[in-house]
Amino acid sequence: MWTISDFPGYAMLSGWPTRGANACPNCGMRTHSAYLKNGHKFCYCGHRRYLPDGHRMRLDRQSFDGTMDFAAPTTPITCTELEEQIRDVPTTYVKDDLITQHLAHRSRKRRLYEHEEVLGWKKKSIFFELPYWAENDIRHNLDVMHIEKNVCENVLHTLLGTKGKTKDNLNTRKDLQLLNIRTSLHPIPRPNGGFYLPAAAYTISSSEKKIFLSVLKNLRPPDGFSSNLSRRVRVEQLSIWGLKSHDCHVLMQKILAISLRRALPREVVLVLIELCGFFHSMCLHNNSVRQLEKLQERIALTLCHLEKLFPPSFFDVMEHLPIHLVEKAMIAGPVHYRWIYPIERYLGTLKRYVRNRAQPEGSIVCGYLSEECMSFCLRYLGGVKTKENRGPRHDDQGCTTGCGIGGVEEPTHIVEGTVTDYMKTLARGPNRHAIRYTSCIVGGLRFRVKSIDDGKKTRCAGVMLNANTMSFASARDINPCSGTVAYYGMVTDIIEVQYNNENKHLLFKCDWVDPERGMKEDEFRYKLVNFSHLMYSKNLPTDEPFCLATQARQIWYIDDPIDGAWSVVVPMVKRDNYDVYTMIDDRFNNRFSLDYGYCSRESRDYWVRKGVEGTIVEGEQLGNVSVGIQSHLGESSDEETDGAPM
Incomplete structure (x- = not known):
C-alpha cells in the first residue's frame, strides 16, 4: 500500500517537510541544497553525483559552481535508519511544541540559513502504526x-x-x-x-x-x-x-x-x-x-x-x-x-456538486447521494440511453472497418467481376452505388476530409500509411529487397464500398506526399513534409490514391514558422483513462548524445547569446x-x- 498526493500533501501525510534545506524526501538529511541570498530561496543542484565515477563533468569547474564533485549518489535510507530517526518524533502536532517552534523561527526568512539548525521530521505519520509500513520500499509516491x-x-x-x-x-x-x-x-x-x-x-x-x-x-x-x-x-x-x-x-x-x-x-x-x-x-x-x-x-x-x-x-x-x-x-x-489524474478528475466531479458555497461539504453529500439514487434507478430502465451506458466520444459502434458519418449515396464506376466458387462475395464485385462521407470514426479516432477540416479548430485529415515495397539499389540491380516505407498524406475523400449487408469497407482517398521530394528530416530529426510535392498530382487512371481506412494511422501536422511550405509530423494515439499518449512509434523518438566535453576556459561568451539584446x-x-x-x-x-x- 502507498499514498498518492501532490507535493504539499506529501508533507502532511509523511511528516517530512517538503521545503527548506532538506526538501527532497528521498534524499532526506543528505539533500544537496544551497541558499541563495539574493533570491531568498534554496536551490537544489549537485546532480553530477549521479554520474558514473570518473565522468568528465565531475571535474568540470567552470561549467558548474566552480567546484569538482566526487560525492557518491544519495541512496534511500534503510528501515533501521528510519526507525532511529522517527523514534522520538510525536505522532501529532503538540500545541506547545508548535508555539515554541514558531517563536524560534518567526523571522526565518530574514535570518541566514547557513547558521540555522537543520530540522528533520516534523511529525511521525500515523501510517507507521501499521506493522509493515516502515519496511515498505515506497510509502508515498x-x-x-x-x-x-x-x-x-x-x-x-x-x-x-x-x-x-x-x-x-x-x-x-x-x-x-x-x-x-x-x-x-x-x-x-x-x-x-x-x-x-x-x-x-x-x-x-x-x-x-x-x-x-x-x-x-x-x-x-x-x-x-x-x-x-x-x-x-x-x-x-x-x-x-x-x-x-x-x-x-x-x-x-x-x-x-x-x-x-x-x-x-x-x-x-x-x-x-x-x-x-x-x-x-x-x-x-x-x-x-x-x-x-x-x-x-x-x-x-x-x-x-x-x-x-x-x-x-x-x-x-x-x-x-x-x-x-x-x-x-x-x-x-x-x-x-x-x-493523480483520475483522482483529480473525480475531485472535479465532487466540486461540481457544490451548489451552496456556504455549505460545500453538505452540497457534496447531497449531490453524491442523488447520483447514487439515479444510478440505481437507471438500472431498471432497459434500452434507455443514460450517462451510465453511453458510448465513448468517438463510437465506431463495434464496426472493425470503420463507421461513416454524414453519408451521401453516389454511383461508382466499378465493373462487376465474374462469379466463381471461391470468395463469391468479392467476385461479384461491390454494389454500383457507394456512399461518400465527410467524416468517419475508425478505431475510436475521428477522420475528416480536408475540405471540411480546413474550417475547423481541430485537424483530423492527416494520415500515415506504412507500406511494404520492393526497392532496388540501382538501375542494374536484379536483387530487390523489401522494406517498409512511410507515406504521409491528407484525406480528401471517404468512400464506403459495399459488397453485401455484412461486407463493407471504408476507403480513404488521399493526397500523398512524394517521399523523395516532399519529405526530409531537420537537424533535430523531426520528420517534415511538403504538400507542394505530391505523388499523384495529375489525377491519372493509373494513380493509386486509395487505402483502406483500417490501414491508415492518424497523425497531424505543425506548420514550420520559418518555412511555411513544410510541416512537422506529430503522431496521434487514442487516449483513455490511463495510457495518455504513450504508444508512440520509435521513428518519432528523438534521442541525442548530450555528453559533450568541457566548456572552453578561454570562451567567456559560452553563456551569452550573441545577437540578442x-x-x-x-x-x-x-x-x-x-x-x-x-x-x-x-x-x-x-x-x-x-x-x-x-
Whole structure:
C-alpha cells in the first residue's frame, strides 16, 4: 500500500517537510541544497553525483559552481535508519511544541540559513502504526503529473521572461556574482541607475518569442487530443496563461521542443528535447528494468546539462525530483497506476456538486447521494440511453472497418467481376452505388476530409500509411529487397464500398506526399513534409490514391514558422483513462548524445547569446560580493570552493 498526493500533501501525510534545506524526501538529511541570498530561496543542484565515477563533468569547474564533485549518489535510507530517526518524533502536532517552534523561527526568512539548525521530521505519520509500513520500499509516491506541470511552467516562464515567474532576474544575476561564476552574465551597473543584464544562452528575443507563440497559437490538433491550447496564448503580450495539468502534459510530450526549435540555439533545444523525452519515456506503460536503468543515466546527464545552461535559481525542488522518478518506477511499476489524474478528475466531479458555497461539504453529500439514487434507478430502465451506458466520444459502434458519418449515396464506376466458387462475395464485385462521407470514426479516432477540416479548430485529415515495397539499389540491380516505407498524406475523400449487408469497407482517398521530394528530416530529426510535392498530382487512371481506412494511422501536422511550405509530423494515439499518449512509434523518438566535453576556459561568451539584446532593470547597487553561499551538505575543501576561472 502507498499514498498518492501532490507535493504539499506529501508533507502532511509523511511528516517530512517538503521545503527548506532538506526538501527532497528521498534524499532526506543528505539533500544537496544551497541558499541563495539574493533570491531568498534554496536551490537544489549537485546532480553530477549521479554520474558514473570518473565522468568528465565531475571535474568540470567552470561549467558548474566552480567546484569538482566526487560525492557518491544519495541512496534511500534503510528501515533501521528510519526507525532511529522517527523514534522520538510525536505522532501529532503538540500545541506547545508548535508555539515554541514558531517563536524560534518567526523571522526565518530574514535570518541566514547557513547558521540555522537543520530540522528533520516534523511529525511521525500515523501510517507507521501499521506493522509493515516502515519496511515498505515506497510509502508515498511522487506524483508525475504535478512534477511535469511545474517543470513545464518553469521552463516556459523562464524562456518567455514572465514578470514575477521567471527564474532569471536581477537577483539571479546577483547570486551568480556572489558565487563568482559565469562572469559574462553578471549585472552591469548603468551610469544613470539600474543594471544591464546580458542575454543568456536561453534568452529569446521579442521576435523569436512571437515565432514560438505563433506556433502554439496556430495549433490544430486532432479531435480529442487536447484542449484548445491557442486560447491560452497571447502573442501580442508575449505570454501564456491558464495552463492546466493536461495542457502541460501535452506540451512536454509533443509540442514544446517542436515549437522552440526555431527560437533557441541548438545546444539549448537538444537539452529540452532530452528533458521532454524523459517524461515521455516515464509515461510509457511497457518499460523494462533495463530501459529504466538507461533512463536513469539519461536523466542524470540531462539535469547536469540543464545546470550548465540555466542559473542555480532555476533548480527548485521540482527540477530535482525527476532524478528519483525512475527509482520509484523500478519498484512500483508504470506511473499511470500511481499518478493523480483520475483522482483529480473525480475531485472535479465532487466540486461540481457544490451548489451552496456556504455549505460545500453538505452540497457534496447531497449531490453524491442523488447520483447514487439515479444510478440505481437507471438500472431498471432497459434500452434507455443514460450517462451510465453511453458510448465513448468517438463510437465506431463495434464496426472493425470503420463507421461513416454524414453519408451521401453516389454511383461508382466499378465493373462487376465474374462469379466463381471461391470468395463469391468479392467476385461479384461491390454494389454500383457507394456512399461518400465527410467524416468517419475508425478505431475510436475521428477522420475528416480536408475540405471540411480546413474550417475547423481541430485537424483530423492527416494520415500515415506504412507500406511494404520492393526497392532496388540501382538501375542494374536484379536483387530487390523489401522494406517498409512511410507515406504521409491528407484525406480528401471517404468512400464506403459495399459488397453485401455484412461486407463493407471504408476507403480513404488521399493526397500523398512524394517521399523523395516532399519529405526530409531537420537537424533535430523531426520528420517534415511538403504538400507542394505530391505523388499523384495529375489525377491519372493509373494513380493509386486509395487505402483502406483500417490501414491508415492518424497523425497531424505543425506548420514550420520559418518555412511555411513544410510541416512537422506529430503522431496521434487514442487516449483513455490511463495510457495518455504513450504508444508512440520509435521513428518519432528523438534521442541525442548530450555528453559533450568541457566548456572552453578561454570562451567567456559560452553563456551569452550573441545577437540578442539584454535586459535593463532597476535595482540597488551591489554591496560586498566576496561572500559565497554555504552548502548544507557539509564543508568543502579549499580546492573545491575556489571560483571558476574565466
